[in-house]
Amino acid sequence: MKEELMAKGFEPEKAEAKWYRYWEEAGLFKPDQNAEGAPYCIVIPPPNVTGTLHMGHALNNTLQDILCRYKRMKGFEVLWQPGTDHAGIATQNVVEKSLAAQGTDRNAVGRERFIELVWEWRKKYGGFIINQLRRLGCSCDWSRERFTMDEGLSRAVREVFVRLYNEGLIYRGDHIINWCPRCHTALADIEVEHEDRDSALYWVRYPFADREGYLVVATTRPETMLGDTAVAVNPEDIRYGSVIGSNVILPIVKKNIPVIGDTYVDPAFGTGALKITPAHDPNDFEIGRRHGLELIKVIDDDGRMNELAGHYAGMDRFECRKKILEDLQSEGLLEKVDPYRHAVGHCYRCKTMIEPLLSKQWFVRTKPLAEAASIAVKKGKTRIYPSTWEAVYFDWMSNIRDWCVSRQIWWGHRIPAWYCRSCGGITVAMEAPVGCKACNGKELEQESDVLDTWFSSALWPFSTLGWPDKTRELATFYPTSVLVTGFDILFFWVARMMMMGIHFMGDVPFRDVYIHALVRDAEGKKMSKSKGNVIDPLDVMGKFGTDAFRFTLAALAAQGRDVKLSEDRIEGYRHFVNKLWNASRLVLGNLGEEAGLGERRIYTLADRWVLTRLGQVAGEMEKAFDEYRFNDAANICYQFVWHEFCDWYLEMAKKGLYGNDAPLRLSTRETLKEVLSAVLRMSHPFMPFVTEDIWEKLSYTDGSIMKAPFPERSEHPEDREALTEMEKVMGVVGAVRAIRGEMNIPPSKKVHVVIDIHEGEEKIKSLLTDNIYHIESLAKVENPVIDIGLKKPAGSVTSVVGSVQVHVVLKGLLDFDEEKRRLQKEIAKRDKDIDMLAKKLGNKGFVEKASPDVVSEVKERYDALSLGREKLLKNLHFFETIND
């Protein structure tokens, strides 16, 4: 054996660095325009520039890489389009933090300088996560890397904004928005996290202005009462029919406000009377608009009470609440306080409680866009896998609200709108206009807000391919083939890409959407830094190797279920990488220089079997990949490589390799080489590094395994006879092994075996005779005898395989009582099945209504089991006679 060819174990770090550089330098990640197959394209969900690779990225990108590598091997022209996202708030936060560390802030350095600093930061650290993706083995075309703030993509953003504005799909308007007093920006509805909090429901008395008594309202936010402009009751509510139209005195402020009737009010909640604060509550805003109520804003951008809050001005909103409650109490206007638990909105980035505020914002009118996006999925133009997410998608699309796209931060695409100082008119344009569109005034000021980060992300599938220019890439790869993403951004991102893609490209952005699960820890908890249960992908790759890590992710990625990851699992799959390595050592260590045998090549039963299985497995994997069943594809591969190729085929191949039969040896080498080659190729999408490393040793001249074809079912026609014959040989070997195992006979001790063939089954006799070598070597047997009608030897233990009786001679080692117990157990096992089958066959309904195939199959099974049982019984009697 050529020991020098392969090291004792696979060394991941070396191979990973070596092969990744080779692939990239050889341009193997670039789409091959000479590929015979159709184009195949995936756009990467762009990670934040501020990000570092976490488990979510690792799973997401591993799955994409598996698809890309697989499709390349299937002959497609593959483009995996990479890039990063400028991540407005997140990135701004990072740079602000470093400014704070230097004792300054963004206002001190000014907008222009601040943005320069962000760019500098990006230049320095922005490539971090990209290099981590390289470490994962991602076969992205890095020469096409994009950034959402690139000149090209920024142009696309402006183009889209201007066009939507001109079409009336973007407008600027008054709205109650979700305001984060800490981040100082508006948040979209879906950026608000709702969480149940213990709070209180305060019952406050509003005295009538023109009569005795008072109306009691229930509120969770007494501090907003300073901005109340009405109290609403349901007009259907008989308790309050007479008070609508009268006035109450707003406590503390001592101002008259009207009582109005609005059906929004739920008579069953609280007192059935609702205080209305149009400037600080989205519902109140709507009600206020219906009734023409005044808007009084009493809380400012910092979450503090403003000058309209009277002597509360300057207080923090929570401090003010306390003070107001005290004041109400002392005036006898606080009726009672109930403990109350309800959902409160928080900022998804900093967890600060959201303050609904009235302000002017830019909105995208989403209704018409959403409708088209909905129809596209209904018509199957885009398929969502797993399909359960379709319902969620439709639900969101039909309840969609206008999308607030303005953000009050500096880092991002500045909204291309200019306000005229003289007439106040708005001019929206691609570039800074020379004059106001309305009055041609020259004093213009650009909108200071930037766009929501997701605005540019929504254009990603076409902006990265060159839009609005008509590029070859756009023509070739749009619509892209599949989008692979987690469900957490189904709304943030996927839905919006659908809307924008359909509107601007006239076609969906992707044919398929594959939604994968979330990666959780071994207990099923979400990984988070605060919980300390984070597994760092880079640590894991260093510890177990990237291939093992990738394989684990794929094997655990069952549809519709979260991935629970623990290091134990990864370690388990590292063993698989090692197994593949060692199997290859065996094969490569025994290959010679000989040329092909051609016509003279011999195909043994094992050869025919393994080649047939190879074809079946290739077909099964193809089907699994087509349906995005990554876990199935991985497990099919694992099962075949380990438990069929290694456990059975390699063991049987040793006969040819180590024997003296020269033609057989040459044939075996050829088959081994053929199967190993296929095994490497079918494993490559999961484990790119180790497969490339072995591939090089298997055939240097053929180039990278990335360019090799994925095994095809059609290459290996199904040899059904080989399957059933192999099954019989394996059965006999298994029977002997089981007896040895149960009797604790060490492998070093060979046993004598008598194999009794059922009458008339000459074919089985010759099959087992032909393969007697394998039975001897795999089951550690010596002097086997095979014939029809053989007697049970003295001191033997018997196992029945189908119709074959396998007597293992143990002589003095045999414990009669134990053997009787074993036989009884075997019989009982069969009895259970036989009873069940007999019941079925005795059931008229079954025989008449079940399909004939099923019935005859049951019948066959029943016969086989009965025959086996009969033989076991005979053996049992044998012992009973001896004992007598």
Add this chain to the structure above:
RNA sequence: GGGCGGAUAGCUCAGCGGGAGAGCAUCGGCCUUACAAGCCGGGGGUCGCAGGUUCAAAUCCUGUUCCGCCUACCA
């Protein structure tokens, strides 16, 4: 409040109308010339509970309990 998903071997899960499976763990035997990161064998489950449909249900339907998650303008 609404919706979705899960409940199958000790653990993690696959199977989703006709013989209860895998990996890990566990127990027993082995350093058998690719691999002890390994090989061979064994044990272990009324498939959450209750009904129903069917000749046949882990698998379909209804209800129910317990977990997750998503979503929401009942103050």
